[in-house]
Amino acid sequence: MNILAINPWIYDFAAYDFWLKPYGFLVILSYLKNKGIHVDYIDCLEKKVTQGTFGRGKYESVIVPKPDVLKSIPRYFKRYGISLEDFKAHLEGKNPDYILITSSMTYWYPGIIEAVGIIKERFPQAKIILGGTYATLCAEHAQKISAIDFVFTNNCLDDFFKTLNVSFDYQSLYSTLPYYDDFYPKLDYVVLRTSWGCPFDCDYCAIKKLFPHSLRLPYERIAEFILMHSSRGIKDFVLYDDAFLYEPEYVKKLLREIARRKLNILFHTPNALHLRFLDEEIASLLKETGFTNPHFGLETLNPALQKIWGDKVNREDLIKGIALLKKGGFINGEFSVYLLLGYPGQNLADLKQDADFLNSLGAKVSLAEFSPVPGTKIFKEYPQEFSEPLLHNNSIFGFFQKDKIQNFWEIKNYVRGLNKKL
């Protein structure tokens, strides 16, 4: 059996390789390879036109027409990734029985439509299968894309493997670490997960819908994986864990092992860490093992909202956590805390105060722009028009609160100024 696997383009107003890899997809493909299946892989996001810091960089992009529903947004809409010609050239000489397509952000689905259109014409006999975040959170919408033969949500992966006639073992799938060398001729950084799922259930997050169970890989395997890639010259390691610090004893064992090896590597945590799980040893291990500008989750300092949204961190945890980070060797401006901008009914004066407070503690503020995610508790409060995934885009959500857009720009500039002072 021949499989062709595709990570499609991003269609958006903005996109940057902020350590983006289709991690779960690569795990599935590596699992299939373990079963002896031939897999060809095309990553439409493989090429960057500029090399930024820590392996990041800009994608090639072209301006494309805006979909009707986005016509009123005063920004260019673009396709990010390789050219259509390069994509077609990659298809030469392939003869797939199945074509697997992954999906991440729900509002990036136009990239899937583009890819499906080309491959259906080129390989009319092949079965096209879609999975991933968009397929799971917007299954009904995805099923309407003509030419896709099967859409599998994350809780139907056993049916997916049945369709391919491949045996499926849950534990062994999620213990698989991706074979990057088989998929990427050039690798600027390595993404990994030590765990799947999250023990929390925040109102604005879809994790419970995407991955209801929690599972962790043995720390020795993770250490081995990091060591192997470090010995091949990879310097930047990116953790996609939803709650990396959860289970502090596990974290200590892993980080002690990394520290013992004295590897010259850096860790990045674009997905937030939990301040509540810090202790003295973890804080100094984070510093010692190269955690660079670690990002921590907070979202708001409003106690009522903290309680409703998941109760994962409060003001006390914040103050205590930051004191521990400093004891561990981090100085002012060497760590960031996320605050949510633009959720409905938000008092922007409070947000400004929260940012000031974080700044006074020495934390950089990272503003995460709110957008409603299907499959979350908050999403239920949104009108029917949000069944259109293009409207879930965080970079346009502000435009739907027209009276506040000016204030959003002001607060972004204000926070930029605060961060510069650190």
Ligand code: B12
């Ligand atoms: C890592 C991560 C990030 C990273 C990288 C993003 C990325 N690679 O997509 C960073 C930190 C940059 C990020 C940023 C944001 N993120 Co984010 N992120 C995640 C996270 C934790 C994992 C995403 C991931 O690995 N995707 C790769 C996919 C391919 O892998 P996977 O889903 O693990 O794969 C499994 C299945 O989906 C399936 N599968 C995958 N492909 C296929 C294919 C086939 C054929 C089959 C059968 C199965 C299958 O099998 C795998 C194993 O089970 C998810 C939450 C989660 N735990 O999933 C949120 C998530 C995707 N992010 C989300 C959000 C809201 C954001 C932000 C908007 C946050 C903000 N306000 O700033 C930004 C927007 C970024 C942007 N526009 O560029 C939302 C989704 C939003 C949406 N509408 O789609 C999620 C779901 C979290 C949430 N809040 O609920 N994110």
Ligand code: SF4
């Ligand atoms: S926001 Fe973070 S802590 Fe909350 S449920 Fe999602 S992944 Fe877990």
